[in-house]
Amino acid sequence: MQRTLVLLKPDAVERRLIGQLISRFEAKGLSIVAMKMLRVTPDLAKQHYAEHVEKPFYPSLESFITSAPIVAMAIDGLEAISVVREMLGATSGLKAAAGTIRGDFSSSRQMNLVHASDGPEAAKRELDLYFTADEFCDHTSVL
Numbered sequence: 001m002q003r004t005l006v007l008l009k010p011d012a013v014e015r016r017l018i019g020q021l022i023s024r025f026e027a028k029g030l031s032i033v034a035m036k037m038l039r040v041t042p043d044l045a046k047q048h049y050a051e052h053v054e055k056p057f058y059p060s061l062e063s064f065i066t067s068a069p070i071v072a073m074a075i076d077g078l079e080a081i082s083v084v085r086e087m088l089g090a091t092s093g094l095k096a097a098a099g100t101i102r103g104d105f106s107s108s109r110q111m112n113l114v115h116a117s118d119g120p121e122a123a124k125r126e127l128d129l130y131f132t133a134d135e136f137c138d139h140t141s142v143l
């Protein structure tokens with residue numbers, strides 16, 4: 001069992017896709033064990049995207065990710081980290097395969113609707129940025 005961080009980004013919230021996107025994760029058999037809506041601050045953006053802060057696209061990424069509320073979720077499941085990343089598709093909506101979230105809903109490299117942790121270390125670090133230990137509602141289902 002793995003736990004990963006998923007963010008529904010400002011474009012997902014503004015396009016009213018929250019329900020459809022959550023449905024995809026639930027339909028796959030993944031479990032949401034924590035969820036909140038919040039506005040990312042510039043400080044949180046710099047922590048979350050620490051590896052990108054020096055990149056040329058970072059100023060634009062920070063303006064985008066702080067532009068409207070996001071939905072942060074902790075998602076549990078077997079191999080959840082790679083399963084969720086597969087469901088998202090390639091970073092750019094222009095390159096993402098049909099059938100993936102970005103392939104079906106995005107035509108942008110930056111406004112790609114959803115973020116998900118790319119490995120176990122990133123998942124732990126990112127989950128700690130958005131949730132405290134008492135906010136996880138662990139539950140398991142055999143269904």
Ligand code: CMP
Nearest residue numbers: 052057061091109110111112114115116
């Ligand atoms: P995400 O999976 O959240 O990880 C980093 C984010 O930076 C990525 O999704 C995009 O939103 C954004 N991003 C990555 N590459 C570029 C780029 N070349 N130009 C603009 N935004 C980018």
